[in-house]
Amino acid sequence: MPRCWCLSPVVNGREARFTLDSINLREFRFAQTMIFAIEEINNKKDLLPNISIGYRIYDNCASTLSSMRAAMALMNGHELTLGSGCSGQSAVHAIIGESESSSTIVLSRTTGPFQIPVISHSATCECLSSRKEYPAFFRTIVSDLYQSRALAQLVKHFGWTWVGAVNSDNDYGNNGMAIFLSAAQEEGVCVEYTEKFDRAEPEKLLKVIEVIKKSTARVIVGFLSHVEMNNLLEQLSLHNITGRQFIGVEAWITADSLVTPTSFSVLGGALGFAVQKANISGLEDFLVRGFWETEFLCNGTNRESVLRTCKENPDLFQLKGHDDGLEKLRYPTNIYKAIYAVAHSLHSILKCSDKKGCNKALEIKPWEVVEALKQVNFTIKSGERVWFDETGAAVNRYELVNWQRGSDGSVLFKPVGYYDASLPSDKGFSLNTEAIIWSGGGKELPVSVCSESCRPGTHKVLQKGKHVCCFDCVPCPVGEFSNTTDSNDCKKCPEAYWSNQNRDACLPKNIEFLSFTEVMGKILHSADQLQPSSFNRFLANLLFEHFGVR
Structure with missing residues (x-):
C-alpha cells in the first residue's frame, strides 16, 4: 500500500453538520472542491505517480477558537485521514483554509512556529502579507491592498466624491477599510461617515442603520464579510432603506446567501469586485452529484438528471436552490489551485519522475514544503498559470460584477469589466459602463456629492468645519476670472484687460x-x-x- 501524504484542509463553515437548518452550502462546496482535486491528482500518472494524498476536513463553525483547536489537533498528531491509512511520520504537510481572514490569522499564528504551510483560498487581508509574521502563509487570491485601492479608483471614476463606508469590525474589514480611506483621500474622495460592526454586536449594527438614515451620501462602500453584509441587508430591508448605490468587495458581491425575494430592493444595481471565474472541467458535475447522491441518495448520470430527480422530492425543498451559482466557480477554483500547489511541491521534494515514480524513503519536513511552494510554477487544466509572489499571494484579476435582474426575474451577477492587479494602476481597469444597471434599476449614473460643482466664473470657498468636498461657490471679484469648473481661486486679468460679466474670461479695456x-x-x-x-x-x-x- 502506498504511503499517504496528507493534506489537512480546514474549511470555514458548517459543512460537517448534516441537518437541514445548519448546512452552509457555500462552505460545503469548498470542501467538495478539495475532494475533487485530491481524487483527480490521485488518479494522475504524471503528478505524484505512486503517491496518494489523503485529507481530513475540520468544521470550525465560523469560530476562531475552533480553528485553534483544529490546528492544535493537527500538530499534536490526532489527525485521521479518509481513504488509505497513514503510518510513520506525521501525515500533515499543508493546511488548506480558511475562508475568513480573522480565522486564518489565528490558524497561521498557531502553526507558524512549526512551519506548517497554510494556504487560503479567500483570506484577503493585507496584514497576512507580512512574511515576518506569517512566514508559512500562502494564498491563491490577491491581497486586499489592490482591491481597496481599486475601490477608491472606481468611486473616483464615476465622480462620487461623497460616500459612506461600512466595514466588518475584524482584521479583514478594518485593514481593508484603512487602505481604502487612505486611497480615497489621495483620489480626492470624501467619506461622510465610516462605521463598523461585528456580527455578535447587534446594537452597533442598529447605530450603523441610524447613521445611514441620516446621511446625504448616496453611495455606500461595504467592506464586509458575507455574514456581516447579510446582517446589514436584513436591517436595511426591515427599515425600508433603499435607493443607495452599494459598492462591494469580493467577500459578498457574489454571495448567493444574500439573494432573497426582498434583497434586490436594497442591493439592486450593486457594483463590486469578484474573484474571476474559471472553468474546471468536471468540477460542476462533481459538486452537484457529490452532494445529492451521497447525502440524499439521488441518482443520475449527469447534473441535469440528478437535479431533476432530487428536486421532485418535496422533503428536500429547503435545499432546492443549492446549485445556484455553481457556474461561477470562483472560490472553488482557488481551492483547486491550492491543492495542486501542494501536490507540485511534494512532487518536487520527493524527486518524482514518470519512470521511477517518487522516492518514498525521503522524510518530508514542513519547512521543505514551505520552500517548495515558493518555487511552484505550473498551469492548471483551465490554462491559468499558478505561482506565488514574494508575499505568498497569487497574482490574478478581479471581475467587476453588477447586480441585475434576469429576464426570468432572477438575480444575476453580470460581469461589466475587470481589474488586473498585475498592471499599473492607471491601466488596471477595463469597464463597460453602458452595461451597468444602477440602483433603482435605471441607466442614469447616480450622483453623490456634498456640494454641486462650481461653474466657471466662481471659485470654491470651504464650509467651515466640514469636509473639503463641502463648499460654497462664490463669484469672482471684478477684474478677476476663473475659466474651469471647481476652481479653487480666481486669477487677475492681465493689464489693459477687464473681466466680463460672467467672470469667466477677460476682455480688453475700452480706450x-x-x-x-x-x-x-x-x-x-x-x-x-x-x-x-x-x-x-x-x-x-x-x-x-x-x-x-x-
Whole structure:
C-alpha cells in the first residue's frame, strides 16, 4: 500500500453538520472542491505517480477558537485521514483554509512556529502579507491592498466624491477599510461617515442603520464579510432603506446567501469586485452529484438528471436552490489551485519522475514544503498559470460584477469589466459602463456629492468645519476670472484687460481719448507742462471758472 501524504484542509463553515437548518452550502462546496482535486491528482500518472494524498476536513463553525483547536489537533498528531491509512511520520504537510481572514490569522499564528504551510483560498487581508509574521502563509487570491485601492479608483471614476463606508469590525474589514480611506483621500474622495460592526454586536449594527438614515451620501462602500453584509441587508430591508448605490468587495458581491425575494430592493444595481471565474472541467458535475447522491441518495448520470430527480422530492425543498451559482466557480477554483500547489511541491521534494515514480524513503519536513511552494510554477487544466509572489499571494484579476435582474426575474451577477492587479494602476481597469444597471434599476449614473460643482466664473470657498468636498461657490471679484469648473481661486486679468460679466474670461479695456477743451484734458495737459506753483494757480482758476470753487 502506498504511503499517504496528507493534506489537512480546514474549511470555514458548517459543512460537517448534516441537518437541514445548519448546512452552509457555500462552505460545503469548498470542501467538495478539495475532494475533487485530491481524487483527480490521485488518479494522475504524471503528478505524484505512486503517491496518494489523503485529507481530513475540520468544521470550525465560523469560530476562531475552533480553528485553534483544529490546528492544535493537527500538530499534536490526532489527525485521521479518509481513504488509505497513514503510518510513520506525521501525515500533515499543508493546511488548506480558511475562508475568513480573522480565522486564518489565528490558524497561521498557531502553526507558524512549526512551519506548517497554510494556504487560503479567500483570506484577503493585507496584514497576512507580512512574511515576518506569517512566514508559512500562502494564498491563491490577491491581497486586499489592490482591491481597496481599486475601490477608491472606481468611486473616483464615476465622480462620487461623497460616500459612506461600512466595514466588518475584524482584521479583514478594518485593514481593508484603512487602505481604502487612505486611497480615497489621495483620489480626492470624501467619506461622510465610516462605521463598523461585528456580527455578535447587534446594537452597533442598529447605530450603523441610524447613521445611514441620516446621511446625504448616496453611495455606500461595504467592506464586509458575507455574514456581516447579510446582517446589514436584513436591517436595511426591515427599515425600508433603499435607493443607495452599494459598492462591494469580493467577500459578498457574489454571495448567493444574500439573494432573497426582498434583497434586490436594497442591493439592486450593486457594483463590486469578484474573484474571476474559471472553468474546471468536471468540477460542476462533481459538486452537484457529490452532494445529492451521497447525502440524499439521488441518482443520475449527469447534473441535469440528478437535479431533476432530487428536486421532485418535496422533503428536500429547503435545499432546492443549492446549485445556484455553481457556474461561477470562483472560490472553488482557488481551492483547486491550492491543492495542486501542494501536490507540485511534494512532487518536487520527493524527486518524482514518470519512470521511477517518487522516492518514498525521503522524510518530508514542513519547512521543505514551505520552500517548495515558493518555487511552484505550473498551469492548471483551465490554462491559468499558478505561482506565488514574494508575499505568498497569487497574482490574478478581479471581475467587476453588477447586480441585475434576469429576464426570468432572477438575480444575476453580470460581469461589466475587470481589474488586473498585475498592471499599473492607471491601466488596471477595463469597464463597460453602458452595461451597468444602477440602483433603482435605471441607466442614469447616480450622483453623490456634498456640494454641486462650481461653474466657471466662481471659485470654491470651504464650509467651515466640514469636509473639503463641502463648499460654497462664490463669484469672482471684478477684474478677476476663473475659466474651469471647481476652481479653487480666481486669477487677475492681465493689464489693459477687464473681466466680463460672467467672470469667466477677460476682455480688453475700452480706450477713451480726452479733448484738450475738456476740464480733465486741460488739467492733465497743464500738469505736464507747468511748474508746480504755476500749475496750482492754474488749477484754482479752472475750478472757479467751471464750478465756482475758491
